[in-house]
Amino acid sequence: MKRILLAGLVIASPLSAQGYRLRLDTRFQAIGYRGLELDSIAVTDTVAGPSGGPATPDGFAVRCPSGAPYCLFFRPGSVRHGAPFVATGDLALWGLGVQGVSVHATARAAVDFTGADALPGTDPALQLINGYVEYSTERATARAGRQQTMNRLGTIGFDGAGLTVRDGRRGLEASLYGGWGLARGVALPVTSPALNPIDDFQPARRQLLLGAAAGWAGRQGDIRVDYLREVDPRSDYFVSERVGAAAVVRPAPAWSLTGGADYDLAAGWWGSAEATVGYTVRSVAASVGARRYRPHFDLWTIWGAFSPVPYQAIQAQVAVHAMPRVQLRARGERYRFDDAEVETPLVDVEQSGWRGELGATASPAPAWTFDAGYHREFGPGAASVGTRASVTYAPEGPYAVTLHGASLDRPLELRFSESVLHLYGIDARVEPRQGLRFELGAVRYAEDRRRPDPAAIDWGQWRVTLRAILAIGSGEDLQRLPPARRRMPGGRAAR
Amino acid sequence: MIAFLGLALVAVVQTPVQGFDHFQHKALFPSCTSCHAGAARKDASLWPEPASCAACHDGTIEKTVVWRPRSTARRTNLRFDHLQHATAATNQPGTCAGCHTEVGQPRMVVRGPVVQRCLDCHGVRVAHLAAPDSACSTCHVALVRATALTRRDVADFPAPPSHAAANFLSRGGHGAVTRVTVEKSCATCHAREFCYQCHAGTAPPRAVAWLSSDPRSTAIAARAAPASHGDNFADRHGHEAASSTTRCAGCHVRADCLECHRPNAASGAGYHPDGFLSRHPAAAYARETSCSDCHNVGAFCTSCHTRAGLVAEGVLRSGYHDTRQFFLAGHGQAARQGLESCASCHAERDCLPCHSAVGGRRFNPHGPGFDPGRLRRKNFEMCTVCHGAGVPQR
Numbered sequence: 001m002k003r004i005l006l007a008g009l010v011i012a013s014p015l016s017a018q019g020y021r022l023r024l025d026t027r028f029q030a031i032g033y034r035g036l037e038l039d040s041i042a043v044t045d046t047v048a049g050p051s052g053g054p055a056t057p058d059g060f061a062v063r064c065p066s067g068a069p070y071c072l073f074f075r076p077g078s079v080r081h082g083a084p085f086v087a088t089g090d091l092a093l094w095g096l097g098v099q100g101v102s103v104h105a106t107a108r109a110a111v112d113f114t115g116a117d118a119l120p121g122t123d124p125a126l127q128l129i130n131g132y133v134e135y136s137t138e139r140a141t142a143r144a145g146r147q148q149t150m151n152r153l154g155t156i157g158f159d160g161a162g163l164t165v166r167d168g169r170r171g172l173e174a175s176l177y178g179g180w181g182l183a184r185g186v187a188l189p190v191t192s193p194a195l196n197p198i199d200d201f202q203p204a205r206r207q208l209l210l211g212a213a214a215g216w217a218g219r220q221g222d223i224r225v226d227y228l229r230e231v232d233p234r235s236d237y238f239v240s241e242r243v244g245a246a247a248v249v250r251p252a253p254a255w256s257l258t259g260g261a262d263y264d265l266a267a268g269w270w271g272s273a274e275a276t277v278g279y280t281v282r283s284v285a286a287s288v289g290a291r292r293y294r295p296h297f298d299l300w301t302i303w304g305a306f307s308p309v310p311y312q313a314i315q316a317q318v319a320v321h322a323m324p325r326v327q328l329r330a331r332g333e334r335y336r337f338d339d340a341e342v343e344t345p346l347v348d349v350e351q352s353g354w355r356g357e358l359g360a361t362a363s364p365a366p367a368w369t370f371d372a373g374y375h376r377e378f379g380p381g382a383a384s385v386g387t388r389a390s391v392t393y394a395p396e397g398p399y400a401v402t403l404h405g406a407s408l409d410r411p412l413e414l415r416f417s418e419s420v421l422h423l424y425g426i427d428a429r430v431e432p433r434q435g436l437r438f439e440l441g442a443v444r445y446a447e448d449r450r451r452p453d454p455a456a457i458d459w460g461q462w463r464v465t466l467r468a469i470l471a472i473g474s475g476e477d478l479q480r481l482p483p484a485r486r487r488m489p490g491g492r493a494a495r
Numbered sequence: 496m497i498a499f500l501g502l503a504l505v506a507v508v509q510t511p512v513q514g515f516d517h518f519q520h521k522a523l524f525p526s527c528t529s530c531h532a533g534a535a536r537k538d539a540s541l542w543p544e545p546a547s548c549a550a551c552h553d554g555t556i557e558k559t560v561v562w563r564p565r566s567t568a569r570r571t572n573l574r575f576d577h578l579q580h581a582t583a584a585t586n587q588p589g590t591c592a593g594c595h596t597e598v599g600q601p602r603m604v605v606r607g608p609v610v611q612r613c614l615d616c617h618g619v620r621v622a623h624l625a626a627p628d629s630a631c632s633t634c635h636v637a638l639v640r641a642t643a644l645t646r647r648d649v650a651d652f653p654a655p656p657s658h659a660a661a662n663f664l665s666r667g668g669h670g671a672v673t674r675v676t677v678e679k680s681c682a683t684c685h686a687r688e689f690c691y692q693c694h695a696g697t698a699p700p701r702a703v704a705w706l707s708s709d710p711r712s713t714a715i716a717a718r719a720a721p722a723s724h725g726d727n728f729a730d731r732h733g734h735e736a737a738s739s740t741t742r743c744a745g746c747h748v749r750a751d752c753l754e755c756h757r758p759n760a761a762s763g764a765g766y767h768p769d770g771f772l773s774r775h776p777a778a779a780y781a782r783e784t785s786c787s788d789c790h791n792v793g794a795f796c797t798s799c800h801t802r803a804g805l806v807a808e809g810v811l812r813s814g815y816h817d818t819r820q821f822f823l824a825g826h827g828q829a830a831r832q833g834l835e836s837c838a839s840c841h842a843e844r845d846c847l848p849c850h851s852a853v854g855g856r857r858f859n860p861h862g863p864g865f866d867p868g869r870l871r872r873k874n875f876e877m878c879t880v881c882h883g884a885g886v887p888q889r
Contacts, residue, residue: 021696023750027761036804053820061817074815077804084760090750094698102698106750110760120798121760129757130749136698138674148753152737154788155756168674171667185791187757195793200842201880215739219662222739237874246737253659258734266873268866272785274734287731293782295835299874302843302881306850307862308834311781335781340831341863347825349832353781373768380832381780388768406770410777414816414829423770445773465761477691477699 018095019475026087026468031118033461037077040070059454061416076457082118086110088129095475100137106130123194129187140165148187149177151213151226152244152260157182158209171217181209181230181239190300203300207232207239221249229265232300239298241265254281258289264296267304271296276315286318293335311337329359329373337380349413353379367395384410398431419449419459439467515562521603527591534577534591540564541577570648572641572683573634575613624655628676637682639707650714652684665739673702686712693717696748729755729766730784756789780833787835796839805840815840831862843880853883 041056043064049055054062054071064071087109094102106129110122117123132145144161160179166172183190189206196202207230215224224246230239244262251257261273276289294310297303317331336352359373369392376385386408394400405424412418425443432438442464449456524530533541542564552560594612595605610623617633619626635641638649662668673681681702686709694703724732736743755766766789771778779786790796805815816822822829830837850860861867871878871886878886 019698027759029761033803035802038804063817074804080802086759086761088759092696092748100698104749106753108759112760116802117798118802119760120795121758129753138701148749148757150736150752150756154785155752166666168666168671171665183791183794185787185789186794188791188794194798195791196797200844217662217665217667217739219660219668222662224738226737232874232876235874235876237876239874241873244737246734248735248738250662258731258738260734260737266870267864268869269864276731276734278731293785295782295785295787297834299870299877301838302846302877303834303838305865305870305877305881306834306846306860307831307865309831309863311832337832338863340828342827342831344825344828346821347819347829349829351828351832355783377777377783379777379781380829381836382777384774384777386770386774388770406768408770408773410773412776412818414818414822416817419773421770421773423773445770447773467761473696475695476687477695 019093019473019477021090021092021473021475022471023090024087024468024470025090026085028083028085028466029119030081030083030464031461032079032081033118034079034457034459035077036074036457038072039075040072042070043068046071075454080116080118081114082116083113084110084117084119084122085113086121098135100135102134102136104130104132104134124188124192127187138168143177146182146187147177149211151211152224152246153226153228153242153262154184156209156211156228157187160209162211173213173215173217175213176211178208178210181207184298190298201301203232203234203239205232205234207300220251221247223247230298237299238266239300240296242271242296244271255279262296266299270294270310272310283321284318286316288314288316290314309338309340311335325363327361329361330357332356335379350378350380353377353383355379367393369394381414382410382412384408400429402427419447421448422446435471437467437469439465439469441465441467517603517605518601521601524603531577531591535581537578568643570643570645572636572638572644574632574636575634624653625657628672628680631680631683632678635683637678637707638684638686638712639682639709644711646711646714649684649711652715670700670702673700677702677705682706684712684715686710688712689715689717758789776836779839780836782835792835792838800840847881851881852885853881 039060041062043054045057046054046062046064047057049059049061054064056062056073060073060075062071062073089105089107091105092102093104096102108127108129110125110127112118112122128146130146130148132143132147135142141164142162146157146159147162148155148157149162150156158177158179158181160177162175162177164173164175166174180189182188183192183195186195188195190203191206209228209230211226211228213224213226215222225243226245227243229241231237232239242262242264244260246260247258249257256278257276258278259273259275262271263269264271270292272291272293274289274291276287276291278287279285291313292310293313295308297308313333313335315331315333317329319327319329321327332355334352334354340351355375355377357373357375359371362370364370370390371392372387372389374387377383386406388404388406390402390404392400392402403424403426405422408421408423410419410421423443423445425441427439427441429437429439442462445459445461445463447459449459528535530543530547531541532539545562545564548560548562551557592602592605594608596602597604597606597609613634614621614623614626614630617630619630619633621627638644657663657672658669660668685706687703687706688708688710689712690699690703690706692713694700767775778784786792786796816826819825846860847855849856849858851857867878867887871888875886
C-alpha cells in the first residue's frame with residue numbers, strides 16, 4: 001500500500017512541481033530540388049554513345065542488363081518540393097516532493113506541409129526521444145522510461161530502466177541498464193515501417209537490450225568499459241553483442257592522451273579504434289593521432305556477412321592564435337583500407353585517401369567575425385575540393401547576422417557526376433525578449449553538373465529555414481539568475 | 496577548493512594604496528599609533544584627524560593638502576581586525592612593521608600587508624591560492640557577508656590553481672570538494688547563483704542548497720569552456736564523452752547531445768559545415784565520422800535517396816555507376832570498402848541473385864575476418880537467408 005501511495009505521489013506531484021523547464025523549438029524549412037527518374041529503352045533503339053557504350057538517341061548513357069530486351073537509364077525528374085515543420089519539446093520537472101526525483105521528456109512532432117515527405121524524419125508524425133523518471137542521490141541514479149545513453153558504442157536508445165551507482169570519493173561508477181531497444185541512429189523501434197523503406201529482413205519484434213558499464217574518473221585520467229548485447233526475443237539469437245573501452249589520460253597540464261576501441265563479439269572482429277595525443281594551451285591546440293574505422297551492422301541484416309574491411313588512418317590538427325584576434329587552423333588525415341581480398345580485374349577503385357583543411361578566423365572588432373576555410377579530400381568513391389567564407393556581425397544587442405558563401409568541386413569515382421557548386425546564404429538571429437529567439441536562414445545551391453550526357457540535371461535549389469525557440473520555466477535556480485543567464489533552459493546561453 | 500579563499504585577499508587586500516608617503520614623514524612620527532591609534536585602542540580612530548595634517552600643510556609652512564579619512568566601509572572580504580591582532584600579538588614586538596614593512600626595509604617604508612605574512616603567522620605553509628580548503632575562512636568571510644564588495648570586485652577574484660585541474664569540473668573534482676568544505680571554502684567566493692549557472696534544470700545537488708544566495712556570485716562565469724574544448728572539439732568529443740559521461744553532465748543536459756545525435760527533418764546547418772549536403776558523398780564513402788551515430792541508414796540515407804530517385808527497387812540499376820562499364824562484375828572491392836554507402840541505396844535482396852548459396856550465381860560474399868562458426872552460433876537465422884536449411888557446418 002505504501003508503494004502505491006508513493007507511486008501516486010510521484011505521478012501526481014508534477015502538478016505541484018516546484019521547478020520546471022520547458023523549451024519549445026520549432027523549425028520550418030522550405031526546399032525544392034530536382035531528383036532522378038528511372039527510364040528504359042528497348043535494346044534495339046539504343047545507339048552508340050561517345051564512349052562507345054550504349055546510349056539513347058538523345059544522349060543518355062544506358063545500362064542493358066544481360067539478356068534483357070531493354071536498357072535502363074536515369075533522366076531528370078520533376079522538381080520535388082518539401083516544407084517540413086518540426087516542433088521539439090524539452091521538459092524537465094523537479095521538486096516533486098521527493099528529494100532527487102525529476103521527470104524528463106523530449107518529444108518531437110513533425111509534418112511536411114506538402115505531403116511529400118521530401119526530407120527524412122517527418123514520419124512518424126510523433127516521436128518520443130526521451131521520456132523518463134529519474135531518482136538521483138549522491139551515490140546512485142535510477143532512471144525508468146525511454147532513454148538515450150551515450151557511450152563508446154554509440155548513442156543507445158531503449159525503453160526500460162537503468163541504475164548507476166558511484167563512489168564519488170574514489171571516482172568509481174558502475175551502470176546496468178536494459179529494456180527494449182531502439183534502432184541505431186533514431187528514436188524508433190526497429191519494427192517501425194518508417195525505418196525501412198526497402199523493407200528487407202525487418203524484424204517482427206523489438207530486440208531485448210542489456211548493457212553494463214564500469215568506469216573510474218580521477219585527476220590523472222578516466223576510463224570506462226561498456227558491454228552491450230541485443231537479442232531477438234523471437235528467435236533468441238543475437239542482434240548485436242559488443243564491448244568497448246574509452247580512456248583519457250592527463251599526464252601533465254595541457255597534455256592529454258585519449259583513446260578507445262570496440263570489439264564485435266558477434267562477428268569476432270575489432271571494430272573502430274582511436275588514439276590521440278593532444279596539447280592545449282591558451283594560444284595553441286594541437287593533436288596527433290591514429291584511428292581505425294569499421295562499420296557495425298546488426299545481425300538482423302546480412303550486410304555483416306559481406307565482410308566490410310576497415311581502414312587505418314593517421315591524423316593531425318592544430319589551431320594557433322597567431323595574434324590575439326586571429327586564429328589559424330590546419331588539419332589533415334591520411335587513410336588506407338585493408339585489403340578487401342577480391343579480384344576485380346574489370347573494376348579497380350581507390351584503396352586509400354586523404355583529407356586536409358586550412359582555416360582562419362579573425363575578430364578585428366568585438367562585433368565582427370570573419371572566417372574562411374579551404375578543404376580538399378580524395379579517396380575511394382568520391383573526392384571534393386572547396387572553399388568557404390563567412391562574415392558575422394553580432395553586436396551586444398539582441399541580434400546577429402551572418403553572410404556566408406562556399407564553392408565546391410565534387411568529382412565522383414563511380415559516376416559521371418562531376419559538378420561545381422556555388423553556395424551562398426544568410427543567417428539571422430534575433431531575441432526580442434528573454435527566452436524567445438527567432439532565426440532565419442536562406443541558402444542557394446547553384447550547381448553546374450558537368451556530365452558528358454544530357455543527364456546533367458539542374459540540381460540547383462533554395463532552402464529557407466525559419467526557427468523559433470521559446471523557453472519558459474520556474475524554479476529557484478532560474479529565478480535567482482540575472483536576466484542574461486535566464487535566456488535558455490538551464491540558464492544556458494543560446495543553443 | 497581552497498581556491499575561493501585566495502580570491503578575495505589578492506583582489507582587495509593586496510592592493511596597496513599608499514597615497515600618503517610615510518617615509519617622507521618618518522622624523523615627525525615616532526610611532527605608528529600616534530596617527531593610527533585605533534590599531535591599538537578600541538576607543539580611537541584608525542585614522543588621524545585631518546586637522547593634524549593641516550597643522551603643517553596650511554599653505555604657508557607646507558602646501559595645502561586636502562585629505563579626509565574613509566567614511567564608508569572598506570570593500571573587502573577580510574575578517575581582519577587591527578585591534579584584535581594587536582591584542583593577540585602583544586608578545587611580538589614591532590607588530591605594525593611586521594605586516595606593513597618588508598624585511599630589511601627601513602622604518603616607515605610601509606605598504607599594504609603582504610598576504611604571505613598572514614599565512615606564515617597562521618601556520619599555512621604554502622602559497623596563498625594553494626592553501627588547503629579549510630584555510631579560507633581563517634582570513635575571509637563568506638561572500639554573502641562581504642556586503643561592500645561590488646560585482647566588479649567579485650569578477651576580479653583570482654581563480655586558484657586547483658580550478659584548472661582537468662577533472663575539476665567532474666563529480667570527483669569540485670563535486671568531491673563541495674561535499675566536504677562548501678561552507679569553509681567555496682562560500683568564500685561563491686553563492687548559490689553561481690552554481691545554478693550549470694546545475695540548473697533539475698534537482699540541484701545538496702551542496703548547492705548549503706550555500707547562501709547572492710546574485711553577485713554570477714559575476715564569475717561558471718561556464719567558461721574547459722581547455723579541452725578547443726577547435727574541432729565537435730569532432731573529437733566522442734573519446735572524452737565516452738570515457739566519463741558524468742564529466743559532461745556538469746554543464747550539459749542530454750538535450751544538448753540530441754541536438755546533433757537525433758537531428759530532425761527541418762534542421763539547418765549544425766554539426767556539418769555549410770554545403771555539406773553536396774560534400775557528403777566524399778565524407779560518407781570513407782566515413783569521415785561515424786554517420787550512424789546520428790543517422791539511421793534506413794530512415795535517413797535510404798529514404799532521402801529514394802525520394803531523389805537514387806535507389807534500387809527490385810532491379811539492379813547499375814547504370815548509376817556509369818563511369819565503370821563493368822562495375823557490376825567488379826564491385827567487390829568498392830562494396831567491402833564502402834558497404835554503408837551501398838546500403839544507403841541498395842537492399843539486401845539486390846545482392847541475393849548472385850550472392851546466394853541456394854540459387855543464382857552462388858558467388859561467395861564472405862571475405863577477410865569472416866568467422867562462420869561464430870556467426871552461426873550468434874544468429875543462425877542470418878545464415879539461412881542465403882544458405883537455406885543447408886548452412887555449412889564448417
